[in-house]
Amino acid sequence: GDSVTQMEGPVTLSEEAFLTINCTYTATGYPSLFWYVQYPGEGLQLLLKATKADDKGSNKGFEATYRKETTSFHLEKGSVQVSDSAVYFCALSDLKTSYDKVIFGPGTSLSVIP
Amino acid sequence: DGGITQSPKYLFRKEGQNVTLSCEQNLNHDAMYWYRQDPGQGLRLIYYSQIVNDFQKGDIAEGYSVSREKKESFPLTVTSAQKNPTAFYLCASSQGFWETQYFGPGTRLLVL
Numbered sequence: 056g057d058s059v060t061q062m063e064g065p066v067t068l069s070e071e072a073f074l075t076i077n078c079t080y081t082a083t084g085y086p087s088l089f090w091y092v093q094y095p096g097e098g099l100q101l102l103l104k105a106t107k108a109d110d111k112g113s114n115k116g117f118e119a120t121y122r123k124e125t126t127s128f129h130l131e132k133g134s135v136q137v138s139d140s141a142v143y144f145c146a147l148s149d150l151k152t153s154y155d156k157v158i159f160g161p162g163t164s165l166s167v168i169p
Numbered sequence: 170d171g172g173i174t175q176s177p178k179y180l181f182r183k184e185g186q187n188v189t190l191s192c193e194q195n196l197n198h199d200a201m202y203w204y205r206q207d208p209g210q211g212l213r214l215i216y217y218s219q220i221v222n223d224f225q226k227g228d229i230a231e232g233y234s235v236s237r238e239k240k241e242s243f244p245l246t247v248t249s250a251q252k253n254p255t256a257f258y259l260c261a262s263s264q265g266f267w268e269t270q271y272f273g274p275g276t277r278l279l280v281l
Contacts, residue, residue, distance in 0.1 A: 089269070096275075097274055097275065098175075098259050098274045099212075099261075099270075101269060101271065104269060144211065144212070148267050148268070156214050156217075156227065156228075156267070159211045159212045160211060162209075162210075162211050
């Protein structure tokens, strides 16, 4: 079945460092891909999404490119801030195969220190 | 502002007690979902509903029940049959079935 794999955390970075959180997926169809962010004690917020190969999603300085050839959707940000400390979830939705769910990765915790 | 509200923010359950978590959305979304999140883990689907008066079990429905009598409301009841209910519960909605989901702020359930 479809699945999402994320790099294990926690990830700790200094402010202004470059961020990459790896996400790879397995899908038999052509899924839409998402990154969600969860701040401490809150619900998930959609950060960005891409619906087809080579699409780039971007928001708040974060970017991710849908790479069909490597089945990846890595999240990047050029310069992180303390306020970016949160848990990041990669997810996919494929109505043709995973007809009964959105599949979330386990989440990657990011801590940014001043 | 449109959005999803969940109440209460914190909920305490006594042994053998049923408790109900509220989820309301004013986004005019057709589909709604309930997830459970345990510390350090991802989300697990409890129940989902595509339209009013219809709902389906997710991966971990045992010990939970739902209703969908109105488009904007999708309450979750945690019954006494759920032996390990302590978790963070998240409600979500989407315009179409399994399209981009928008989440509420969550309810943390604790057992006394």
